[in-house]
Structures are given as structure tokens and as C-alpha cells.
Amino acid sequence: MEVVWEPDHMAWDSLPPLDLNANLLETLLRLAPQGRLTVTEHRRIRLVLHILGKTVNFRAFARELGCDRATVGVWFRRFAEANREWEASLALALRSPGHAGDRKREERLARSFLADAPRSGAPATYTAEQYTRIVAVALELPDDSGRPITHWTARELTAEIHKRNIAPGISRRQVQRFLSEADLKPHRFKYWLNPKIDDPVEFERTVKLICDLYLAAPDLKTQGVRLVSVDEKTGIQALERNAPTRPMIPGHPEQIEFEYSRHGTLCLIPAFDVIHGRIISSHTGKTRTEDDWLAFIKRTVATDPDARWIFVNDNLNTHMSEGLVRWIATLVGFKGDLGVKDKIGILKNCESRKAFLGDASHNVRFVYTPKHCSWLNQVEIWFGILARKVLRRGNFISVEDLERKIAAFIEYFNRTMAKPFKWVCKGLPLRA
Numbered sequence: 001m002e003v004v005w006e007p008d009h010m011a012w013d014s015l016p017p018l019d020l021n022a023n024l025l026e027t028l029l030r031l032a033p034q035g036r037l038t039v040t041e042h043r044r045i046r047l048v049l050h051i052l053g054k055t056v057n058f059r060a061f062a063r064e065l066g067c068d069r070a071t072v073g074v075w076f077r078r079f080a081e082a083n084r085e086w087e088a089s090l091a092l093a094l095r096s097p098g099h100a101g102d103r104k105r106e107e108r109l110a111r112s113f114l115a116d117a118p119r120s121g122a123p124a125t126y127t128a129e130q131y132t133r134i135v136a137v138a139l140e141l142p143d144d145s146g147r148p149i150t151h152w153t154a155r156e157l158t159a160e161i162h163k164r165n166i167a168p169g170i171s172r173r174q175v176q177r178f179l180s181e182a183d184l185k186p187h188r189f190k191y192w193l194n195p196k197i198d199d200p201v202e203f204e205r206t207v208k209l210i211c212d213l214y215l216a217a218p219d220l221k222t223q224g225v226r227l228v229s230v231d232e233k234t235g236i237q238a239l240e241r242n243a244p245t246r247p248m249i250p251g252h253p254e255q256i257e258f259e260y261s262r263h264g265t266l267c268l269i270p271a272f273d274v275i276h277g278r279i280i281s282s283h284t285g286k287t288r289t290e291d292d293w294l295a296f297i298k299r300t301v302a303t304d305p306d307a308r309w310i311f312v313n314d315n316l317n318t319h320m321s322e323g324l325v326r327w328i329a330t331l332v333g334f335k336g337d338l339g340v341k342d343k344i345g346i347l348k349n350c351e352s353r354k355a356f357l358g359d360a361s362h363n364v365r366f367v368y369t370p371k372h373c374s375w376l377n378q379v380e381i382w383f384g385i386l387a388r389k390v391l392r393r394g395n396f397i398s399v400e401d402l403e404r405k406i407a408a409f410i411e412y413f414n415r416t417m418a419k420p421f422k423w424v425c426k427g428l429p430l431r432a
Helices: 022-031 039-051 058-065 069-095 102-114 128-138 154-163 172-181 200-215 217-222 290-302 322-332 350-357 379-391 399-416
Strands: 225-230 233-241 260-273 278-285 308-313 364-368
Touching: 022 039, 022 069, 022 102, 039 058, 039 069, 039 102, 058 069, 069 102, 128 154, 128 172, 154 172, 200 217, 200 308, 200 364, 217 225, 225 290, 233 379, 233 399, 260 290, 260 379, 260 399, 278 290, 278 399, 290 308, 290 322, 322 350, 322 364, 350 364, 379 399
Parallel strands: 225 308, 308 364
Antiparallel strands: 225 260, 233 260, 260 278
16 A cells, blocks of 8 residues: 555554565665765664564654754655655666666666755855856857967956956956856866778778677687687886885875886787687787787787788788788688789788788688777787786886796686676767
């Protein structure tokens, strides 16, 4: 039976039993022991859980909680209403983007029921029109207002607002609040690169091909295909700090010596198995020549010579070298004429060699990402993991020490962290 709160007709001695939706109840029980809740939220959960399924003498219960009886009545009413709204509100939350997992959505929704009801507050000092005009000015270039600067600061933006008589007397702090509400940060910027696309149709085709390969990885596995993402990470510096690192202590983070000594650099070429999420082979050395790349590819294929291989890599000229073409031709039993490098035939230039190496009929073929599309190469994600966990805060007394620690991390990664990356991109169209 649904509980209806009718304060004018209800006896002030007790409340009728309150029965909550099973999912809402489970969420409250999950929230109850969490330390990140406020004292007020804990008290309200305790109040609701105490009322459940029984008639409660709320006078005595109010005294026990240290609050008045009206508070008990308010939260009884709030959760009687929440019980009716839970399913519809949760369905709406599940359709909303930007949340991490069903349990988090449920907890966030339950905490919204525990929050104070909105209050009217004091009348607004500034109108919606003023707010909109202030935001519009912030989105303009300062140069358009005759200010020879690259970006707004709160001081200069406030001065411009005063000059235009948008909000006379508004303070710099209030302007900063408006910028924060609009999620505008004029002081911040990011570099980005426009890809140089000569052929938009070919660009879209290549992006879709690579994304389709990633999405089809489980099916490729059953067909005996090894899908591998490869690339070089060059110039990895063996840096030795000039003083020992100070470990973190309560109230202070780890302190790393700013000055360092250089002991040389290293080039790393790993083969990231897209299907299994592990590094299946790697090459480390001081160079990344055509011979280094060819030896690395041969060593990778040798780990499973009977499989079909698809390598995803970028357009570096060493990735489509004459040596690689001749080896693939031998591997696939090509009987035709390869031609002469820089003159004629398959070996003539990078494009002709690239077309041969990308032939889908070969047991070992190469798929090349478009220019400036390193995000399509999954090994770049692994490079980020390596940088965060080993290189950025590492201390290396020599190039050999750096090489040992990279090798140890690869073994550790394969043993404890390896899993396929969840690829969700299906290829982004260039046109709206």
C-alpha cells in the first residue's frame, strides 16, 4: 500500500510503516558505511532506515536523533515520494552521458534525495541578460575590443564590462564566478593539430578500416589472425637525478631532484597485440633504421610463423623500405618483378611500396594510419602507460639500466596488467 503524507490528518504520535523500493534500499545500505558522506547525509539515511517496515513513535525517535519531530516527518515524506519517483528518475539517469557505471548513477541519485530542498535565496543581483552579455564578451577576442593581448584576465574583462556599461560596479570576483559557472577558463589553452588531409574520402576510408579491425579483433582471433599495433618511441633519455629522491611523508609529496645528468638515449619499438592486450616482442637500441625495423618485424612474425599478421603502423619511410618489401615478397612467394627503387615498379616510391605491403591477400600485411592520426595506433596508449609508470619519475644510471628497467616493466605489464583496450570509436566522419 502506497504511503501518502497527510500532516493535517495524521496522528502526531506515530508514522505508518514505510516500504522502500528494493533497489533504492540496496543503494542506501551501500551508501550508509561510506566515509565520504556528510554527517547530515548519514543522519538522514539512519532516520529512513530506522523507519522502514514498522510503525515508529517519532517523538521518541526525534529525541534519539537530536532533532525535532518535524524533521522526522519531512524525511518520511521525502522518501515516501522518492520511493514513487525512483524507477523513473533512475531510468532518466541511465540515459544521461558522463557518469561512470550503474552503481555510481544509483548512488548519485540517492544522494540527490538526501540533499536539502532548493531554497529561493536572496534576489539575484544581476539579471540573466547581464550574465549572458558578460559571457558573450568573454568569448570575444580581446583584440576586437582594442586590447592588444592574447586572452582575457578577470581584471581586463571586468574593465571591459564596465566600459560597455553591461553591469556597472560588478567586481572582479563576481566576473570570475560567472566564468566558472559558464565553465570558461581564458587562462588555459591546449595545442592541437589540424590533420593535413589531401583526400578526405581516402582519409575516412582508412580511419574506418583501422577502427573496424580493432572492433573485429575477437573475430580475427578465431580466424588465426594476429592484429598488432607497432611504432617507435625515440629519444628516451637515461636521466640520473643529481640527488636522491625524498620519499613522501604525511602532508608532503615525493620530492624529486630537479637537476640531472644525461647518460644517452634509447629507441624502443614494441609490438602491442591488440587482441590479447600484451607486448609480444620489442626492440631496444640506439637507432631506428630500416634494418632495425625489418629485424623487429621478422622477430615478431617468428613468434607465430603459421598465423596471418596485420601490422598497424604510421607512414614513416622506414616502415615501407625496400628491404621490407623484398622480405614480404619472399615470404608470400611473389614471382613478379619488383622493379628498381626510385625508378620503376613496386620499389619506385613510398606509395608503390606502401600499396604492395598493404595487399590484403598477403599473410603479413601492413595498414598505415593517416598523417597526424597517432591516436589511431593503440601502442600509443601503451606508451602513455610506460611514461607514467616508469619514465617520468625514473632514475637511470646508464642506458643499460634504462633498457633493463623497460624490459622489466614489459614483463610486469604482461603478467599483471595486460588486457585488450576497449576501442569504441567506429570512425569519425569529416562532414556533419
